Amino acid sequence: MKISLSRFMIHFGVYLLCLAAWIPLVAADNHGGDSSVSYHSQIVPILKRSCQGCHHPGDPNGDLIVTTYADLTRGGMAGESIIPGKPDDSLLIELISGDEPAMPQNQEPLSAEEVEMFRRWILEGARDDTPVEVDDMGEGNYPTYTVPPVVTALAYSPDGSTLTVSGFREVLLYDTVNFELKARLVGKSHRIESLTYTTDGKVLGVAGGSPAQFGEVQLWDTETNTLIKAMRASYDTVYGLSFSPDASRVAFGCSDQTVRVLSVEDEKELIKFDNHSDWVFGTIFSVDGSHFVSCGRDTALKLVEVDTGSFVDDINSSNKGYGEINTIARHPSKDQVLSAGEDRIPRLYKIFREIRRDVGNTDFNLIQAYEAQSGTIEGVAFSADGSRFATGSAGGEARIYNVEDGKRIASMQGDAVGVFAVSFHPNGTQLATGGFDGKIRIFDASSGKLLNAFMSVPIEPAGSEDVALVVTGMT
Ligand code: HEC
Numbered sequence: 001m002k003i004s005l006s007r008f009m010i011h012f013g014v015y016l017l018c019l020a021a022w023i024p025l026v027a028a029d030n031h032g033g034d035s036s037v038s039y040h041s042q043i044v045p046i047l048k049r050s051c052q053g054c055h056h057p058g059d060p061n062g063d064l065i066v067t068t069y070a071d072l073t074r075g076g077m078a079g080e081s082i083i084p085g086k087p088d089d090s091l092l093i094e095l096i097s098g099d100e101p102a103m104p105q106n107q108e109p110l111s112a113e114e115v116e117m118f119r120r121w122i123l124e125g126a127r128d129d130t131p132v133e134v135d136d137m138g139e140g141n142y143p144t145y146t147v148p149p150v151v152t153a154l155a156y157s158p159d160g161s162t163l164t165v166s167g168f169r170e171v172l173l174y175d176t177v178n179f180e181l182k183a184r185l186v187g188k189s190h191r192i193e194s195l196t197y198t199t200d201g202k203v204l205g206v207a208g209g210s211p212a213q214f215g216e217v218q219l220w221d222t223e224t225n226t227l228i229k230a231m232r233a234s235y236d237t238v239y240g241l242s243f244s245p246d247a248s249r250v251a252f253g254c255s256d257q258t259v260r261v262l263s264v265e266d267e268k269e270l271i272k273f274d275n276h277s278d279w280v281f282g283t284i285f286s287v288d289g290s291h292f293v294s295c296g297r298d299t300a301l302k303l304v305e306v307d308t309g310s311f312v313d314d315i316n317s318s319n320k321g322y323g324e325i326n327t328i329a330r331h332p333s334k335d336q337v338l339s340a341g342e343d344r345i346p347r348l349y350k351i352f353r354e355i356r357r358d359v360g361n362t363d364f365n366l367i368q369a370y371e372a373q374s375g376t377i378e379g380v381a382f383s384a385d386g387s388r389f390a391t392g393s394a395g396g397e398a399r400i401y402n403v404e405d406g407k408r409i410a411s412m413q414g415d416a417v418g419v420f421a422v423s424f425h426p427n428g429t430q431l432a433t434g435g436f437d438g439k440i441r442i443f444d445a446s447s448g449k450l451l452n453a454f455m456s457v458p459i460e461p462a463g464s465e466d467v468a469l470v471v472t473g474m475t
Pocket residue numbers: 047050051052053054055061062063064075076077078079081091092095096103104105106107110
């Protein structure tokens with residue numbers, strides 16, 4: 001199986017949660033009574049069955065996308081294919097009609113009734129009667145949990161006052177002195193995969209999305225805990241968010257095998273790097289922001305120039321069978337990247353090559369390979385002073401090492417099953433871990449002693465929340 005067990009468990013855990021705690025609230029469909037053709041209940045099902053396969057956002061044949069009303073009515077290569085009120089002037093009708101209709105291409109033609117339905121819908125004005133989705137989740141109306149969510153990401157704020165933790169559809173902010181819940185930031189992304197602060201701590205970046213729907217990067221103002229903007233990209237969850245040093249750009253990895261770099265100011269996609277051959281899980285910028293490094297399932301660690309978006313180098317020798325790279329972290333002050341994943345061995349590399357490749361493809365950029373962990377590595381982090389790093393693995397363990405001599409400083413049981421995220425307190429004295437069992441654990445970073453453990457989200461007793469949600473939906 002291609003997907004690693006722990007990643008599968010993350011997904012499985014979140015799906016369980018969807019079933020338990022999230023019911024989309026859809027307003028009553030106010031269509032009915034009259035006999036006009038309904039876009040939502042009559043046209044959309046035909047589009048889904050016979051057209052969407054070749055006209056979806058990932059592969060819009062003829063530049064036509066039929067998955068939303070706005071896209072459908074925008075038209076394709078030839079312009080608008082639907083002229084409201086005028087079926088005979090509408091390209092779409094022309095293409096689906098006749099003895100040998102052009103669309104759906106090379107497939108069973110639509111039935112005469114279905115073609116007639118399209119004609120009438122257009123004649124009646126091609127109206128959009130899609131019901132509005134009521135989504136009133138947010139301040140004061142938070143997701144409810146009956147089972148602990150898998151913790152996929154956590155991060156300390158640079159001033160050390162806040163520990164930010166991933167939830168379902170939200171991130172939760174904990175006070176680092178009394179570990180009380182300070183705030184909950186609810187967004188549209190069902191899954192949160194990555195959390196990172198800008199260096200000045202003014203902005204919290206959250207990356208994730210909703211599977212098979214959209215990927216999203218949310219930027220939150222850390223002073224007011226309000227959403228600055230949410231930028232969408234790709235049609236699936238995104239991973240491994242990083243900010244450029246001046247915080248003007250964000251980079252992240254996608255399941256469509258690309259790395260995207262967006263401009264924070266105007267949300268423009270500056271780079272769509274497509275040199276990976278599998279999902280991309282991690283990104284980091286070089287110290288001066290001139291380059292970024294990306295990693296993923298294809299086992300590669302790639303160096304890319306930011307200005308041109310062009311590929312510069314394979315940092316590691318991926319032919320050595322190191323396996324999928326799940327996570328990377330950059331040294332806080334040096335152009336060095338720590339890479340880790342499937343083969344359980346954390347490796348520290350120079351980002352920029354000093355010795356040219358040879359025929360044996362020797363791993364010349366490698367500074368040091370560390371001790372093997374007890375399971376696939378899912379999370380790594382440097383301490384703020386760069387002297388130590390921590391790992392979290394599918395073995396349920398977290399460990400802390402000296403960067404310089406590779407000496408193990410502490411081993412900790414960071415989760416009952418698997419640790420997916422680790423973060424050092426900026427003052428270096430504590431390490432926070434999160435993983436499969438949904439608990440946050442705080443350890444002393446020198447002794448490895450457990451200082452505190454608490455559930456990442458408030459858990460409701462089973463059975464009560466469905467009623468509550470239904471009542472909310474009806475008022
Ligand atoms: C098997 C793939 C496939 C399916 C299924 C399909 N199309 Fe197409 N469609 C195409 C291709 C390819 C084009 C580009 C023009 C061409 O090469 O003929 C196209 C072009 C079009 C265009 C013209 C867009 C433009 O502006 O140039 C329309 C309208 C259209 N399709 C409608 C439909 C509708 C409606 C359905 C479903 C009933 C459908 N298509 C199903 C492949 C498909």
